[in-house]
């Protein structure tokens with residue numbers, strides 16, 4: 001077993017060309033139902049429209065539902081990678097507007113507790129496809145625990161989604177506090193969803209940013225405001241991403257602005273100056289050495 005792990009590490013070290021690595025982003029929240037899956041899906045499409053190659057990964061344990069939001073039936077999920085000995089390419093689903101998608105499926109709760117052989121297989125398989133993408137977006141389940149927070153540590157960036165509701169805000173704060181206990185330096189981006197209007201949304205973001213700075217001594221980026229818009233429910237019922245279902249809707253405009261804002265921040269010269277370790281190396285640390 002140890003020989004196998006050592007061999008894998010050696011192989012990854014040789015394959016790990018940092019230039020080639022996609023940017024990995026996890027979309028999280030404290031409270032459930034705040035809009036992570038809709039954001040992950042539509043943000044992926046927006047990135048794709050901006051010319052980026054995107055892989056969207058449904059990591060919502062046991063409750064993955066992005067395929068429903070896209071009106072697609074996933075024949076294989078990440079769980080099958082281990083049970084049916086498929087390769088990762090067998091799992092890739094062509095999503096809308098050129099995005100690729102890997103479904104979460106059920107029974108995924110064990111993904112974070114894979115044995116050595118399975119985690120090596122997963123890392124090995126991910127390594128095969130990662131080079132094909134500019135961005136990998138992980139739609140995570142709500143809430144935080146010791147297992148998934150360690151997985152988050154392998155990410156380049158984390159989007160924290162909240163609504164203006166006090167319960168959602170306090171849960172988002174708790175999630176960030178937990179993350180900061182493990183890694184104070186990981187870049188965090190705040191998104192407020194379902195705001196009544198722009199100024200309520202901005203106020204929520206500014207207050208949360210201020211509290212995080214004061215009590216967690218952590219600087220977070222404000223990414224954008226998405227307004228409450230009935231178009232989202234309609235698009236969900238229609239099983240189409242809202243950017244496609246209603247391109248002119250307020251929510252679609254908000255989302256495109258948010259994506260533009262993100263890409264502008266990403267292009268800033270100082271961006272990434274602290275990031276030297278690739279996703280695969282960090283994931284490897286999590287799975288192989290982190291036990």
Ligand SMILES: Nc1ncnc2c1ncn2[C@@H]1O[C@H](COP(=O)(O)OP(=O)(O)OP(=O)(O)O)[C@@H](O)[C@H]1O
Pocket residue numbers: 029031032033034035036037038039060140141142193194226227228229230231232233236251
């Ligand atoms: N901007 C919005 N305006 C109006 N309704 C919205 C908006 N965003 C989300 N919703 C509503 O909230 C529901 C939940 O959204 P979504 O599934 O994206 O949340 P989630 O955070 O992924 O939930 P879970 O924690 O269960 O994974 C949507 O089906 C929709 O009805």
Ligand SMILES: [Mg+2]
Pocket residue numbers: 036037038060139140
């Ligand atoms: Mg979800």
